[in-house]
Amino acid sequence: MTQSLDMTMIINLAYIVAAILFVYGLKMLSSPATARKGNLLSSLGMFIAIVVTLANEIKLPWENIVTGLIIGALIGAVAARKVEMTGMPELVALFNGFGGASSLLVGIVAAFALTNTTFTNVTIILSILIGGVTLTGSLIAYGKLSERLPSKAIQFGGQQLFNGALVLAIIAAAVMFCLNPGIESPWLLAVIGLSLLFGIMITIPIGGADMPVVIALLNSYSGLAACAAGFVLNNNLLIVSGSLVGASGLILTNIMCKAMNRSLSNVLFSGFGAAKVSTAKIEGEVKPIIASDAYLILEAAQSVAIVPGYGMAVAQAQHVVRELADHLENNGCEVQFAIHPVAGRMPGHMNVLLAEASVPYDQLVEMDDINPRMGNVDVAIVIGANDVVNPAANNDESSPLYGMPVINVTEARTVFVLKRSMGSGFSGVDNPLFFGENTRMLFGDAKESISHIVGEFNDL
Amino acid sequence: MEAVYLSFILMLSIFLGFELISKVPATLHTPLMSGSNAISGITVVGALTAANSGSPDLALWLGTIAVALATINVVGGYMVTDRMLAMFKKRN
Numbered sequence: 001m002t003q004s005l006d007m008t009m010i011i012n013l014a015y016i017v018a019a020i021l022f023v024y025g026l027k028m029l030s031s032p033a034t035a036r037k038g039n040l041l042s043s044l045g046m047f048i049a050i051v052v053t054l055a056n057e058i059k060l061p062w063e064n065i066v067t068g069l070i071i072g073a074l075i076g077a078v079a080a081r082k083v084e085m086t087g088m089p090e091l092v093a094l095f096n097g098f099g100g101a102s103s104l105l106v107g108i109v110a111a112f113a114l115t116n117t118t119f120t121n122v123t124i125i126l127s128i129l130i131g132g133v134t135l136t137g138s139l140i141a142y143g144k145l146s147e148r149l150p151s152k153a154i155q156f157g158g159q160q161l162f163n164g165a166l167v168l169a170i171i172a173a174a175v176m177f178c179l180n181p182g183i184e185s186p187w188l189l190a191v192i193g194l195s196l197l198f199g200i201m202i203t204i205p206i207g208g209a210d211m212p213v214v215i216a217l218l219n220s221y222s223g224l225a226a227c228a229a230g231f232v233l234n235n236n237l238l239i240v241s242g243s244l245v246g247a248s249g250l251i252l253t254n255i256m257c258k259a260m261n262r263s264l265s266n267v268l269f270s271g272f273g274a275a276k277v278s279t280a281k282i283e284g285e286v287k288p289i290i291a292s293d294a295y296l297i298l299e300a301a302q303s304v305a306i307v308p309g310y311g312m313a314v315a316q317a318q319h320v321v322r323e324l325a326d327h328l329e330n331n332g333c334e335v336q337f338a339i340h341p342v343a344g345r346m347p348g349h350m351n352v353l354l355a356e357a358s359v360p361y362d363q364l365v366e367m368d369d370i371n372p373r374m375g376n377v378d379v380a381i382v383i384g385a386n387d388v389v390n391p392a393a394n395n396d397e398s399s400p401l402y403g404m405p406v407i408n409v410t411e412a413r414t415v416f417v418l419k420r421s422m423g424s425g426f427s428g429v430d431n432p433l434f435f436g437e438n439t440r441m442l443f444g445d446a447k448e449s450i451s452h453i454v455g456e457f458n459d460l
Numbered sequence: 461m462e463a464v465y466l467s468f469i470l471m472l473s474i475f476l477g478f479e480l481i482s483k484v485p486a487t488l489h490t491p492l493m494s495g496s497n498a499i500s501g502i503t504v505v506g507a508l509t510a511a512n513s514g515s516p517d518l519a520l521w522l523g524t525i526a527v528a529l530a531t532i533n534v535v536g537g538y539m540v541t542d543r544m545l546a547m548f549k550k551r552n
Binding site: 022023025030033036040042046050058061064068069072075092095101103105106222226230234240251339341348351352355366 | 463532547
């Protein structure tokens with residue numbers, strides 16, 4: 001008895017150490033200079049937690065443990081090595097789903113016990129519910145991101161009514177399970193099935209362009225699912241870690257919603273309506289420029305801000321853009337990359353894509369930092385971005401984008417917009433920037449245009 | 461009492477989470493998310509202890525799958541986060 005008491009004590013002490021390492025690891029993520037070490041510390045915490053748990057007397061038989069750990073580690077390692085940086089949103093979506101599935105299963109396994117209290121039964125239901133919703137919601141998000149499923153919002157008449165009924169059915173089944181608990185209870189199957197269905201139903205009405213918000217939200221759910229599993233097993237470490245993740249996902253969800261000037265409920269319950277059409281007349285004319293003229297202006301520039309959008313990554317132009325940045329810097333010009341929060345396909349995605357192309361992180365500047373200084377920028381180069389630089393968001397109250405924070409490139413002395421043709425952005429909204437007084441349109445493939453300018457610098 | 465105690469822990473860690481995460485710069489939000497995936501893999505600890513040798517076969521197998529899924533998150537999450545963070549370099 002004393003021996004097992006000592007063991008519980010040791011395990012709990014180790015869990016405290018693990019929790020401290022998780023917290024400290026996240027704290028070190030506050031700067032790119034210390035972030036990598038922070039991630040390493042966090043993984044050390046995880047290692048300690050797992051090893052100490054394995055020393056526990058009551059656990060899965062060894063052959064099951066080894067099978068689970070080896071299969072999981074292999075799949076995880078291969079996925080982490082193979083994934084392209086453009087594919088990060090899909091990977092995170094899948095991982096969210098696995099986290100949810102794991103909590104779902106832990107909830108089911110806990111229901112096998114015969115002596116559960118009502119409190120435990122309630123937590124089992126929560127674990128299954130949150131885990132199940134996270135699982136199927138994430139799989140749908142993955143399908144939309146990887147274009148295995150149609151990315152547009154799927155909506156049908158009576159959808160809200162159907163979902164409302166679904167919620168009531170889940171509550172009813174949950175109550176019935178708590179009254180008739182146990183693994184044999186048919187209500188357990190009902191809760192599992194309804195949760196999985198609910199995860200699908202809340203994700204299909206969300207359009208592909210809103211997926212960054214959804215994966216941030218599902219990230220949060222996967223943490224909350226771990227929390228719920230912690231309540232089931234009476235495990236503090238699961239609760240602490242789960243709530244850290246839950247908080248992280250919520251903050252990111254909030255940031256993404258703000259960056260798109262939409263409320264969370266608007267994202268969740270209505271596909272992006274292109275119904276609102278701007279009534280403002282766009283004045284001015286399109287002034288094209290050719291690459292060699294663009295070179296002459298850049299060669300004389302003292303300060304350049306490059307504003308990338310996901311189009312740049314699609315064209316695989318980030319490497320040649322970095323070459324251009326290097327030439328400009330060697331020429332004595334200050335170069336910054338101005339990054340809008342929704343520039344990529346998930347929070348922070350554009351930064352990773354640029355870091356992969358060897359752009360140093362001190363050149364990556366957030367929208368709120370660059371905007372007040374935009375007046376001092378000689379040339380702003382917009383590559384593959386559209387809505388995030390649309391001035392209508394600032395000054396055209398009738399525009400659907402009105403109120404969305406944008407990078408104010410119009411305040412720069414000259415703006416180059418690299419574009420294939422005169423089309424509108426993701427939202428289908430016209431962009432008065434293209435007709436601006438100080439805007440020059442560099443038509444054609446972004447990668448070729450930049451390569452041409454880099455070529456001119458090389459010939460110097 | 462147990463419910464109160466666990467909720468107390470939950471509340472405090474949510475506040476701590478908000479404080480910590482709001483200090484993470486936008487540049488690192490993608491590694492933050494994949495790192496969160498790794499941390500949420502902590503359910504592996506629960507999965508290891510949820511079933512034991514006295515449990516029915518079905519429980520053992522479900523427990524094993526839960527271990528595997530959570531381990532994918534732990535190993536994959538930390539490794540891919542490290543891979544990304546290694547790319548973030550200062551100007552030389």
